[in-house]
Amino acid sequence: MKRGKLAFLTGTHIVNDLYQGAVPALLPFLMSQRHYSYTAVSGLALAASGLSSVVQPLFGLLVDRRPRDWLVPAGFLTAAAGITGAGLADGYLLTWLCAALAGIGIAAYHPAATSQARAAGGQSQRAMSLFSVGGTLGASLAPALVTLVVGGYGLRGSWLLAVPALVTAALWAVQGLRQRDRTPAGPATARAAAASTHRDDWRAFGRLVATTVAWSVPYVTVTSMLALHIQRDLHGSTGTGAAALTLLTLAGAAGTLLGGWLGDRYGRLAPIRAGYLLAVPALAAVVLAPSVAVAVTGAVAFGLAMFLPFAPQVTLAQDYLPTRPGTASGLTLGLAMSVGGLAAPALGGLADAHGLRTVLALVLGVLAVALGCALRLRDRVLTEPEPGAREPGAGIGAGPAAEPVTRGAAPRGR
Numbered sequence: 001m002k003r004g005k006l007a008f009l010t011g012t013h014i015v016n017d018l019y020q021g022a023v024p025a026l027l028p029f030l031m032s033q034r035h036y037s038y039t040a041v042s043g044l045a046l047a048a049s050g051l052s053s054v055v056q057p058l059f060g061l062l063v064d065r066r067p068r069d070w071l072v073p074a075g076f077l078t079a080a081a082g083i084t085g086a087g088l089a090d091g092y093l094l095t096w097l098c099a100a101l102a103g104i105g106i107a108a109y110h111p112a113a114t115s116q117a118r119a120a121g122g123q124s125q126r127a128m129s130l131f132s133v134g135g136t137l138g139a140s141l142a143p144a145l146v147t148l149v150v151g152g153y154g155l156r157g158s159w160l161l162a163v164p165a166l167v168t169a170a171l172w173a174v175q176g177l178r179q180r181d182r183t184p185a186g187p188a189t190a191r192a193a194a195a196s197t198h199r200d201d202w203r204a205f206g207r208l209v210a211t212t213v214a215w216s217v218p219y220v221t222v223t224s225m226l227a228l229h230i231q232r233d234l235h236g237s238t239g240t241g242a243a244a245l246t247l248l249t250l251a252g253a254a255g256t257l258l259g260g261w262l263g264d265r266y267g268r269l270a271p272i273r274a275g276y277l278l279a280v281p282a283l284a285a286v287v288l289a290p291s292v293a294v295a296v297t298g299a300v301a302f303g304l305a306m307f308l309p310f311a312p313q314v315t316l317a318q319d320y321l322p323t324r325p326g327t328a329s330g331l332t333l334g335l336a337m338s339v340g341g342l343a344a345p346a347l348g349g350l351a352d353a354h355g356l357r358t359v360l361a362l363v364l365g366v367l368a369v370a371l372g373c374a375l376r377l378r379d380r381v382l383t384e385p386e387p388g389a390r391e392p393g394a395g396i397g398a399g400p401a402a403e404p405v406t407r408g409a410a411p412r413g414r
Helices: 003-034 038-065 071-088 092-121 125-153 155-182 186-196 202-233 238-266 269-288 292-307 310-320 325-335 339-354 356-375
Strands: none
Touching: 003 038, 003 071, 003 092, 003 125, 003 155, 038 071, 038 092, 038 325, 071 092, 071 155, 092 125, 092 310, 092 325, 125 155, 125 238, 125 310, 202 238, 202 269, 202 292, 202 310, 202 325, 202 339, 202 356, 238 269, 238 292, 238 310, 269 292, 269 310, 269 356, 310 325, 339 356
8 A cells, every 4th residue: 555645645635525515615605795595505506516426427537548647636726716716706607607616626636536546555445445534524624614714704715715725736746746756656557457457347337326326315315404303303402403413424434434444354345235234224213213312323323334335335336447447436426426416406395395204214215225236236356467477578478367356246257
């Protein structure tokens, strides 16, 4: 594992997703200081998150054609420019365009950075979990930073929000090339050589995308409605609802790290299946909770369980599509996970008509579908060529290509 490069990439992930979390954190200030309506701020959120999810697979295709390391700093710098512009812009249209620009920057970052994190971490699930939790930390820091800056200086002080990106970009310029030059390319080269001998398994990847989609809907719905459920259905206080949401987020970060450790120790399928198996009763506890204490406990368990599969699913997606790791990252982290956000308006209307418990019970059924899809997943380990099997310049007489090892399923015929 290239620890220095991985730590640096994790730092860039914190900065990039800081701007992802800054979008919803800015909306209350835009409403209070510019008097935007709920519809208007919903449009800004859709411009950032919706467009980001749609274009992210396109950046994955670009990364797969040839390495584009420059997309990492370009991504978070563009995101910072978009957020800063949204705070400084005068008209709604310009604000909307800036929010969309931030979404494009966030999308550009992820496929390139995730591919580099995989190259730095190799087969280690803990490496990918460390990189992934950086995004969670960044998103969780965003509300505090936006409140500190915009709450203290108004929207005209939004230019200060660009400081983390500018500092990180400077560090990338100074240290990035040095870090690459200092680190031997062996593990990344070996994995690339292994990937080049295997075909993409689109059928298995499709099952994983279905699992991710069915993961996205319950997670987005619960994070959107948990605080309201505690306040309205269980008569808890506003502070208790906010605390429950914070605990869910922290539990998700812990689950991401734990999932990486379990993946290295017991294989990728262990945290994936365990996560979904535990998430179903945890969400049921939230839905059927007779008291605030039970709901909060269920929410913490739900957050932990839902993120156990997160990092292993990313590396599994890349091994299902070994020749297109950027596309795999873009589809699983972008388009598939956006379905939860796209379904939010319809579920919100259902909650208005039939109550929050009804919606939470419905997404419990969706989570059961995710469990069924997860139980059908099979591991795929890309076997690296034996040392010396393919020496540089080896011709037709070189040894046979290594075959993928698929765990949990019968070997396929040739």
